[in-house]
Amino acid sequence: MTSAQARDGAVALVTGASRGIGLAVARSLAESGHRLVLTARAPDALAAAVAALRADGAQAVGCAGGVADSGRAQEGVALALREFGRLDVLVNNAATNAPYGPLMDADLTRWREAFTVNVEAALRLTQLAWRAWMSRHGGTVVNICTEGASHVGPNVGAYGTSKAALLHLTAQLAGELAPLVRVNSVSPGLVRTEMARFVWDGAEERLAASLPLGRIGEPQDVARAVAWLVSDAAEWVTGADLLVDGGTRVRAAAGTTAPHAVHERLRAAATDEA
Template sequence: MTSAQAREGAVALVTGASRGIGLAVARALAKCGHRLVMTAREPDALEAAVAALRAEGAQAVGCPGGVADSGRARAAVDLATSEFGRLDVLVNNAATNAPYGALMDVDLTRWRAAFTVNVESALHLTQLAWRAWMREHGGAVVNICSEGASHVGPNVGAYGTSKAALLHLTAQLAGELAPLVRVNSVSPGLIRTEMARFVWEGAEEQLAASLPLARIGEPEDVARAVTWLASDAAEWVTGTDVLVDGGTSVRAAAGGTAPYAVHERLRAAAPREP
């Protein structure tokens, strides 16, 4: 099988789906034939995203709530089975890039909160999906990591460490849940979304010049990798990470002499706190 087409009647749960990469993933999965449960914390934005996908012909429902709220995580999985009767695909996409700054100054309460959202919630939702559907019927889990999981950068130590933990969690779960459930991750480089706006806004030319593939990423670049991993086209793929980074990791061999502009921006700018 080579296409990313969904199995007949398949259902996908996408966290953090009201905008950015999560919304692009939800839209792409719907185009492949999945029915959708979408989550995010802000209910109006989530409802607008659900309505937009429905207007495009998708069967989608929203379940407002944060992934760190165990009751809301359970509600999202319950909604998949009560509304659609199954849960084939889980995309753990929601994350936070706070706290920002040097690790010696990091507030440990905020560090723990980041790990709860970025790591623990992915485990919890996988447990819930496994118990609700996947341990009997199989499925696929895709975790959205980051290229920052594999190398260090200024001011993003908490985020990068949590994403490295998510990368390890992906591999561990892949081993534990095989052969019924495949677990993989996608690691985006710099993507044009709200979360990364503080990096790319006003600096696109400089950023593009420092990347081998000469542009920053779009949410759809990530979504295409996710739909492949979620589908039977990747039926012999588990425990792996797909880097979607415009060649960031190979830039040293690409002949570029410009300094890595993403790190320059991370040094100079700071994100809006969520």
């Protein structure tokens, strides 16, 4: 058993898992031995994702429905217990980045929806998982936040504010649920998915050049971080936010060391002058 291997028979529920980061997380957890419950709204895309995972040997079932629908959330957790008899891992991944635009123009009904989907649904599912299984047997929760939650940006005020709330929720729950349940988050930078297509499509070369690690993210970059956080290799980690952003957060200092030649020339010139 590798350090990232699931405990025997472990079961994971991953929301928003029909494509993008959620599907990569599901795949990665399947590879480490988890049995899976996947959710997403569009039933056909969800069924296709479940079928693809099964074709690769995973034990997976789907539960179609919006993450903010309390009935469907209950059914997702009940399905894990009914189908597999346990629920060890919860990955709150589904999110909305709407409403997009300046906050002074934000429709407050849509603003509330951002919080319902991005924050409240994560809390509800954690409560359900806790009551159904984790309060007696333990478990781990990972919330997918965003690198952007820690700073402001144009047009993403509702998204950023709700994800900042999700970060705080992560820390609060980590304290409340320890030592039985570990609760952590992963904060991705720009990742090649549908949700972020409007950012990277047509601009990838420029964006990659602006990142210290030289490329935008792939869903697997985030999935590997989630797989580590839920594994026993991270058994002493709770309340953490794992930044998976290709260096986005540190890019202001990028290039100050790498172009050694420039600095060496400047240093040599200074020595010559002295």
